[in-house]
């Protein structure tokens with residue numbers, strides 16, 4: 078796929094995603110959880126795609142001024158479920174039954190009869206309408222011989238939710254073949270409560286049990302986010318003062334050598350001496366600061 082085709086495909090994907098997200102927010106609005114979802118969720122409009130180090134594509138889903146909702150909302154699934162359950166309990170004609178599993182469906186006339194398993198036993202339920210929403214691997218659909226066309230991508234992903242305070246803009250970032258995760262893709266999304274969701278593509282051969290181990294997860298995250306240097310305020314002040322002092326001393330040393338020694342010694346000092354002292358100073362600081370690197 079050349080660069081032009083890739084950008085076109087990304088543009089198509091962005092438009093489809095926007096339409097899907099808009100529809101989802103409209104539906105949530107209609108059944109009364111749109112406000113809760115939008116106030117807790119992180120809204121974003123800008124997506125950026127990188128190939129290695131370079132940005133190759135970006136899009137802005139900024140809705141029209143008359144749009145009620147933002148382009149996209151990122152929200153953890155447990156929050157969405159909590160808002161939906163709270164709302165469902167308010168509705169008098171909605172009966173929410175946990176731990177009820179549909180065992181069988183028998184079409185009958187214009188409706189259907191279900192066998193439902195609960196911790197207290199099995200009961201049967203007659204219904205005029207049955208709306209099935211039991212997921213991508215729907216058993217109920219299989220029971221009714223309803224085929225679903227779909228594509229299975231032979232791939233594996235490591236999904237890491239990292240809680241951190243960071244200055245990343247609220248945007249969706251996607252990398253192909255980034256320097257920190259060679260040959261694969263990475264997706265970064267911000268969610269509520271300072272959670273950053275990072276999806277690392279691992280390839281089909283990856284061993285899920287091995288990849289889940291902290292000693293394998295943490296280096297991947299560190300390679301992406303870099304080493305975080307968090308210094309207490311007094312240490313920062315010392316670092317700043319030591320740099321000021323170093324340059325003042327270097328300035329005086331330069332004047333002393335320039336005015337008290339032959340020119341070739343001064344030239345040698347400028348070429349090698351100053352650089353050597355700088356190197357020693359930087360290495361010394363690195364050694365002292367290394368204990369603050371997380």
Ligand SMILES: Cc1cc2nc3c(=O)[nH]c(=O)nc-3n(C[C@H](O)[C@H](O)[C@H](O)COP(=O)(O)OP(=O)(O)OC[C@H]3O[C@@H](n4cnc5c(N)ncnc54)[C@H](O)[C@@H]3O)c2cc1C
Nearest residue numbers: 154177178179180210211212213214215216217236266274
């Ligand atoms: C690891 C992972 C990460 C993901 N990350 C994202 C993401 O970041 N963003 C995103 O948009 N999507 C993500 N997805 C996809 C998203 O979770 C699904 O698209 C979404 O949950 C599908 O919703 P659903 O209601 O169709 O099905 P499900 O969420 O699968 O819900 C189906 C429900 O039906 C119940 N059920 C099943 N069989 C029966 C039965 N016989 N009787 C009664 N109940 C039954 C199940 O218990 C379940 O509660 C992710 C998926 C996975 C697995």
